[in-house]
Amino acid sequence: MSTFRTLDDLPAEQRVLVRLDLNSPVEDGVVQDNRRFSRHAETVAELAEAGHRVALMAHQGRPGRDTFLSLEQHADILTEHAGVDVDFVADTFGDDALAAVRDLDAGDVLLLENTRMTDDELPEKEPEEHADSDFVETLAPEFDAYVNDAYSAAHRKHASLVGFPLRLPSYAGRVMQTEYEANTAIAEREFDGDVTMVVGGTKATDVIGVMEALDEKVDRFLLGGVAGELFLRAAGYPVGEDVETDLFDGQWGANEETIRSVLDERRDQVTLATDLAFEGADGARDEVAVGDLIEKTQSFLDIGSGTVAEYVPVIRDSEAVFVKGALGVFEDERFSVGTVGVLEAIADTDCFSVVGGGDTSRAITMYGMSEDDFSHVSIAGGAYIRALTGEPLPAIELLVSSAEGEIAD
Numbered sequence: 001m002s003t004f005r006t007l008d009d010l011p012a013e014q015r016v017l018v019r020l021d022l023n024s025p026v027e028d029g030v031v032q033d034n035r036r037f038s039r040h041a042e043t044v045a046e047l048a049e050a051g052h053r054v055a056l057m058a059h060q061g062r063p064g065r066d067t068f069l070s071l072e073q074h075a076d077i078l079t080e081h082a083g084v085d086v087d088f089v090a091d092t093f094g095d096d097a098l099a100a101v102r103d104l105d106a107g108d109v110l111l112l113e114n115t116r117m118t119d120d121e122l123p124e125k126e127p128e129e130h131a132d133s134d135f136v137e138t139l140a141p142e143f144d145a146y147v148n149d150a151y152s153a154a155h156r157k158h159a160s161l162v163g164f165p166l167r168l169p170s171y172a173g174r175v176m177q178t179e180y181e182a183n184t185a186i187a188e189r190e191f192d193g194d195v196t197m198v199v200g201g202t203k204a205t206d207v208i209g210v211m212e213a214l215d216e217k218v219d220r221f222l223l224g225g226v227a228g229e230l231f232l233r234a235a236g237y238p239v240g241e242d243v244e245t246d247l248f249d250g251q252w253g254a255n256e257e258t259i260r261s262v263l264d265e266r267r268d269q270v271t272l273a274t275d276l277a278f279e280g281a282d283g284a285r286d287e288v289a290v291g292d293l294i295e296k297t298q299s300f301l302d303i304g305s306g307t308v309a310e311y312v313p314v315i316r317d318s319e320a321v322f323v324k325g326a327l328g329v330f331e332d333e334r335f336s337v338g339t340v341g342v343l344e345a346i347a348d349t350d351c352f353s354v355v356g357g358g359d360t361s362r363a364i365t366m367y368g369m370s371e372d373d374f375s376h377v378s379i380a381g382g383a384y385i386r387a388l389t390g391e392p393l394p395a396i397e398l399l400v401s402s403a404e405g406e407i408a409d
């Protein structure tokens with residue numbers, strides 16, 4: 001396995017520049033607390049308690065969107081989680097930022113303004129070009145080391161992620177380290193027993209990518225969600241109706257041929273739902289066996305309880321289970337049966353387990369499960385998919401190069 005340096009390798013009393021991913025949901029201008037804060041708080045607290053001088057970089061939203069905000073609120077939320085004061089300066093690398101950085105004492109923590117507020121950050125460029133930007137050239141000399149903890153942004157080639165490793169000795173933070181180890185386990189690790197992958201969610205291309213990339217590592221794919229219905233359609237069942245949604249026909253039109261061939265080539269490895277749930281006339285959950293469906297007239301919002309009963313023993317007999325995507329609209333309790341049933345089955349076993357994929361991990365908190373019952377709950381969306389499908393994560397490649405002494409030290 002490729003390796004990078006971690007906080008265990010960081011010399012004492014450093015001036016450290018740390019990249020976090022605090023990109024969060026925003027409601028009416030208010031940043032919503034979420035796992036990214038509690039996870040990164042551990043890295044921040046460890047660095048502060050070790051007596052380093054800590055400056056943090058992070059981003060929020062994209063320019064032009066409602067979620068594109070200052071990081072002032074993030075500093076307060078992070079302070080609550082880290083148990084150390086996180087000061088904030090509304091500047092990325094100008095005079096105010098430099099003055100605040102130079103003012104840091106041992107154990108102090110400072111959050112710089114949203115990296116995406118400097119024009120140097122966002123263009124997807126090669127690390128060498130980013131390393132020559134004013135942003136990187138101005139900030140780097142103020143520090144002894146760079147720590148990248150932003151695993152969930154590691155697929156982006158932005159200045160704060162790929163520019164600094166060319167200028168400073170670089171280390172992985174605790175979030176980067178644990179996410180990397182867990183999410184690459186399926187590709188890197190030999191499991192003695194069966195490996196099961198639960199795939200669902202709304203994005204057909206993610207599911208196709210995962211099934212194509214991992215069919216030699218995974219013994220059984222259990223399908224659900226929108227993606228599961230598209231595979232059921234390929235198997236000849238009249239499902240995947242867009243009622244007030246745009247999830248099915250568009251994705252079917254764009255991916256029909258691939259879905260059919262992925263299913264044909266892996267028919268023995270793939271388990272499809274045998275029943276599905278929908279909203280009945282009285283508003284209550286109702287279920288139907290897919291074999292009883294005659295025409296495509298209604299939308300389904302969850303796998304059925306018969307399917308859950310088939311999936312649970314497969315999970316129980318597995319050595320490792322990976323989850324990508326929800327099996328139904330779990331945000332509505334009536335349609336949480338599939339996602340919660342599968343997650344509870346995983347929590348009840350001793351198998352190695354990783355749960356990830358955009359929203360899916362939210363179901364764990366929403367339905368009172370404990371994160372401790374899973375080996376790893378990922379806070380990454382796009383980066384998790386790339387790790388599963390073996391696509392490169394440029395920011396991690398640079399941490400490895402830095403550790404191998406190929407670049408700045």
Ligand SMILES: Nc1ncnc2c1ncn2[C@@H]1O[C@H](COP(=O)(O)OP(=O)(O)O)[C@@H](O)[C@H]1O
Nearest residue numbers: 201202203225226325326328329357358359360
């Ligand atoms: N049958 C379905 N119809 C509509 N939405 C669904 C269905 N099944 C799952 N979902 C939605 O998929 C979302 C979960 O997607 P997620 O796990 O983040 O994967 P993805 O990244 O593919 O969206 C949930 O918010 C859930 O409501």
Ligand SMILES: O=C(OP(=O)(O)O)[C@H](O)COP(=O)(O)O
Nearest residue numbers: 021023152153156380381382383
């Ligand atoms: O939240 C993020 O990615 P994710 O939505 O794939 O989890 C990262 O912060 C990357 O953000 P971006 O997709 O605006 O570059």
